[in-house]
Amino acid sequence: MSDQTNNQQGVQEEPSLSELLRVRRDKLADLRERGADPFVITRFDVTHHSAEVKDRFEEMEGQTVRLAGRLMSKRGMGKAVFSDLQDNDGRIQLYVRIDDVGEEALATFKKYDIGDIVGVEGEVFRTKRGEISIKAKTVTLLSKSLLPLPEKFHGLTDVETRCRQRYVDLIMNPDVKRNFVVRSQFIKHVRDFMDARGFMEVETPVLNTISGGATARPFITHHNTLDIDMYMRIATELPLKRLIVGGLERVYEMGRIFRNEGMDNRHNPEFTTIELYQAYADFNDMMDLFEDLLSSAAQKILGAYQVEWQGERIDLTPGWPRLPMHEAVKQYTGLDFMVINSDEEAVAAAKSIGVELPETADRTWGNALYEVFDQRVEEKLIQPTFITMHPVDVSPLAKRSPKDPRLTERFELFICHSEMGNAFSELNDPIDQRQRFQKQVELRAKGDDEAGMMDEDFLTALEYGMPPTGGLGIGIDRCVMLLTNNDSIREVLLFPTMKPVD
Numbered sequence: 001m002s003d004q005t006n007n008q009q010g011v012q013e014e015p016s017l018s019e020l021l022r023v024r025r026d027k028l029a030d031l032r033e034r035g036a037d038p039f040v041i042t043r044f045d046v047t048h049h050s051a052e053v054k055d056r057f058e059e060m061e062g063q064t065v066r067l068a069g070r071l072m073s074k075r076g077m078g079k080a081v082f083s084d085l086q087d088n089d090g091r092i093q094l095y096v097r098i099d100d101v102g103e104e105a106l107a108t109f110k111k112y113d114i115g116d117i118v119g120v121e122g123e124v125f126r127t128k129r130g131e132i133s134i135k136a137k138t139v140t141l142l143s144k145s146l147l148p149l150p151e152k153f154h155g156l157t158d159v160e161t162r163c164r165q166r167y168v169d170l171i172m173n174p175d176v177k178r179n180f181v182v183r184s185q186f187i188k189h190v191r192d193f194m195d196a197r198g199f200m201e202v203e204t205p206v207l208n209t210i211s212g213g214a215t216a217r218p219f220i221t222h223h224n225t226l227d228i229d230m231y232m233r234i235a236t237e238l239p240l241k242r243l244i245v246g247g248l249e250r251v252y253e254m255g256r257i258f259r260n261e262g263m264d265n266r267h268n269p270e271f272t273t274i275e276l277y278q279a280y281a282d283f284n285d286m287m288d289l290f291e292d293l294l295s296s297a298a299q300k301i302l303g304a305y306q307v308e309w310q311g312e313r314i315d316l317t318p319g320w321p322r323l324p325m326h327e328a329v330k331q332y333t334g335l336d337f338m339v340i341n342s343d344e345e346a347v348a349a350a351k352s353i354g355v356e357l358p359e360t361a362d363r364t365w366g367n368a369l370y371e372v373f374d375q376r377v378e379e380k381l382i383q384p385t386f387i388t389m390h391p392v393d394v395s396p397l398a399k400r401s402p403k404d405p406r407l408t409e410r411f412e413l414f415i416c417h418s419e420m421g422n423a424f425s426e427l428n429d430p431i432d433q434r435q436r437f438q439k440q441v442e443l444r445a446k447g448d449d450e451a452g453m454m455d456e457d458f459l460t461a462l463e464y465g466m467p468p469t470g471g472l473g474i475g476i477d478r479c480v481m482l483l484t485n486n487d488s489i490r491e492v493l494l495f496p497t498m499k500p501v502d
Contacts (some may be wrong), residue, residue, distance in 0.1 A: 020148050024113060028144045036108075038141040044068050044119035051089035053124055057132050060124045067092070067134065068119040068142060070171065071112060072149075081110060085120065085134075090174070093133040094120055100137055108141075115145030115171075163490050164498055179492050182301060183480045189297045190254065190274055190476070197289075199250040199276060204239035206232060206256070212452045213237035213397070216259040219269075232258035236275045237397065237471065238458045241426060244277050244469050245461045252276035254476070261450075265488040266418060269497050272476040277426070281470035283409045286423040287386050290413060290472060291318055294384075294420070294479060301483060308485045310416045312382050322411070324389040325373050332377045337369045360448040366391025366406055381414040396436040396452060398424035415482060423472040430462035 015023075031037055048065040069087030076082055080097040098106045100122075112118065122136040150156045150172055162169040162176075169176050191201065209228065211218040213235030223230050236253045243251050254274040261267065278285065295316045298305055305317040326337045333353055340346045346368035347357065355375050361367045370391050381387070389401060390410040398408035409425035427433050437459070443451035480492040490496040 017148070021146065024144070024146050024148070027111060027113070028146065031141070031144070036141070038144050041140070041142055044140065044142055046119070049089040050085070050087050050092035053092060053134070054090075054132050057124065057126070061126070063124050064121065064137070065124055065134065066119065066121045069117065070145075071114055071116050071118060073114065074110075074112075077110060079106070081106070082133075085118070086171070086174075093127070093131050094122070094136055094139075095125075095127065095133050096136045096139060100135060101139065105139065109139050112139075112141060113145055113148070115147070115149045116141060117143040117145070159488075159490070160498070163496050164501070166494055176491075179480070179484045179486065180494060182484050183476075183492055185301050186297055186480055186483060187254065187476065189300060190293065190474075193293050193296065194252050194274075194276065197250070199252045199278075200248060202240070202243060202248070202251050202253055203255070204233075204236050204253055206258075208233055210453045210455050212455050212458070214259075215394075215396075215450050215452065217261050217450045219258050219260045234259050235473070236273070237473070238455060240275055240277050241466060241469065241471070242458065242461045244279050244426075245464055245466045249279040249467075250277070263497060265490075266478070268477070268489050268493060271489070271493075273473050274476060275471065275473045277469055277471045279467045279469050282425040282468065283388070283411055283423050283470055286470045286472040287322060287411060290421055290423065290474065291320055291384075293474075297479070298483060307482060309482050310418075310487050312416055314415060314482070315383060320384040320386060320413075322386040322388055324407075325387050325391075326369060326389065326407075328377050328381075328385075328387055329369060329372050332380055333372060335372060337365070337372075340365065343368075360443060360446055362393065364391075364393050366393030370394045378414060378419075379417045381417055384413065384415045386411045386413055392436075395424065396440055397427055397433075399427045399429075400432070418478055418481075419475070420478050420482070421472060421474040423470065426466070426469040426471045428462060428466040428469065430459050433462055434459055 046066055046068050048067055050067065053060055053065060067085060067087060069085045071083055072086045072091060073084040074081055080095065083094045083096065084091050085094050096106060096109050101109070119140040119142050120134055120136050121138045122134040125133060125135050127133050150168065156162055156168055156172040194201070207221070207230045209230060211231040211234055214237065216234040218231040218234050220229050220231055234257060236255065240251055240253060252274055255272065256270050257273050258270050260269060263269065295305060295318050298307060298316045305315060307314050307316065330336045335349050335353065337346060340349060343364045346365040347363045350357065350368040350372050353372070353376065355372050357363060357367055357371050370393065388411040389407040390398065392400060392406060392408055395408040395410045398410040401407040401409055410423065412422050413420040437452065437454045440452040441454050444453070477489050477492055481487070481489060484492060486492055
């Protein structure tokens, strides 16, 4: 017989997925026939978790504990079996021995599959090899896993599959969980930070009859009872400023925003922001607040101001530069827009370095300045930098600068060429605001479906009088990307929007 034939006979083919599924369902059927259906169990009294047992081993050695979790491995099939149990805190080894559980219970445990969820009661001890473990007295099957987990050596690595099946991703890739732990900690930090400064958390409508508060394409839905189209909110700005008019001097809202635009590493159609408004403050106060909020989050959650992000070492130590947009453009491109006096000259200057204005944008000085910054400067901003004094043309809700009416008291914070937040000294002149809304209406008529709409009720609110106000919007997802060193927004969203599978 040839060596090739010998080799073929010596190789055992891996069972197919359909065979694995059948075997697991057969095991469930057998359990049910024996009156041991795991799915009829409603609870298990958990007294400890894996991390607590490991951290407090010296005082807990010899104690009886009850843990529950998912079986992630099994080793040894004689009179004793070692297995790894994964719970909310991590993993711990189980030692299931015939002398401790009995012959029948050990035989039953051997039939359990990787992925099954069990409850264990046992004694805390350390093996001869020094590993902290649980010597099982009883093992109870709490839920049968009917689908096999991904193969352990390759795990779950495909990004599309990981995002579509986040539940499997969390099982197989423990590091992924840290992203969402940090996210939760950051959100809590934001709320604690705002509450400590006298801000009140409020809730405003997600469905609106007018799309406004930002420049973005909305999602449109239909209200059957009212028989009207409605817009999912693209910002929370206008309702929150109505509350400032009403006398609530410090308000904030954290919640989902919906924008019907492209998906890439930085954008998802639904995302989370916090918007906050403070009466009798301006955009300088908002810069102070934002710097304090983000730097203190890094210090509290990560224990340091220095973080790694997008291949760069970022220093969040307070004292971030504040650079007017026209000065940033001059610094990085050599174009000095402050000596350009006409719209035509400004557009020509932009074109001289290869910057073209969008078709829907008016050929103005302000739009030219903004496009040069957006296309030539933004990508060069690595360390935290506040870019201030944006043109009026791209800031329909911001107050004009008293020093130059072409500019507004507005800033955006950039870190690693990513916008982290946007803020204004809020426009509170209802006449000026009406004119700016009208400009947005004209842009929409030209085909710019991201332009805002006329909001008569908001104008009515302003006519009652809104105090000088500072407002700030922060992208929660971007901040979490920074704090977790993730380049893709999908890594910090538990369930990102995905293209349907054919």
